Amino acid sequence: MQTTIEIFDYWNRIRGAADAPLKSQVEPSAVPHLLQSLFILETRDAGNIGFRLAGTRICDLFGRDLRGERFSSLWGNGQHADIERTAMGVMDHAMPALFNATGYSTIGHQASFEIIMMPLRSPHGACDRLLGAIAPTAAASWLEVVPLEFLALDRSRLLPGKFGTAAPTELRPINEIVAGKSAGFGQVMRRMVSQLLSVEAH
Structure with missing residues (x-):
């Protein structure tokens, strides 16, 4: 999707040699x-992740102003905790990620979306915010007219250094990405990076 490619390229450009920009x-x-398609997420005192900003097109998709709302509230009930842990992992490990999801409307329509999340650093060095975008993969006449009720994750992947120029590396379903304490998100993500670099080397 052009929207996700463009915002990733911008993020990649401003970060320079750092793993995430300020x-x-x-x-x-x-x-x-x-x-209109961008959002910024932030960690909050309650320990969850919420919208600091949400573009008008995103708010129109869900039929409400999302500012201050929890990011996990956009997703199906069974994925709330996993989505929030994964967003936190993107910040903790400064690893941008791309998600493909299906959006379901209040009256049963379906549409496919790309969602990108990229970490941002505070002046003290910690990644505590995410810059992201939500964009439909194809035009649909009912979008922004009939509100989406929830999103459901289809697949997720790490992004190579130049998004759009290399074959995507499939990741496991999100409930496996954030699997148990024994594996740990960081270990799983680092293993995915190694797989990605191996693919690009060939």
Whole structure:
């Protein structure tokens, strides 16, 4: 999707040699045509992840203003905890990720979406926010007219250095990505990175 490719390229450009850019480096004026599809998530005192900002197109998709709402509230009931842990893992390990999801409307329509999440750093160095985008993979006349009720994850992957130029590396379903304490999110993500680099080397 052009939207996710463009915002990833922008994020990749401003981070330079760092694993994630400072949140102060994000300039909305640099990507004005993408703003309606962008969001920023932040960690909160309650230990969850919520919307700090959500573009008008995203709010229109769900039929409400998402500012201040928990990110996990957009997803089906069985995926709330896994989605939140995965978003936290993207920040903790500074590893951008791309998700393919199906959105279901309040009256049974379905549409496919790409969702990208990229970590942002605070001045003290910790990644505590995410820059992201939600974009439908194909036009549908009912989108933004009939609200989405929830999203359901189809697949997820880590992003190579140049998104769109290398074959995607499939990851396991999200409930396996954030599997148990014995494996740990960090170990799983590092193993996926190794697999990705191996694919690119060939």
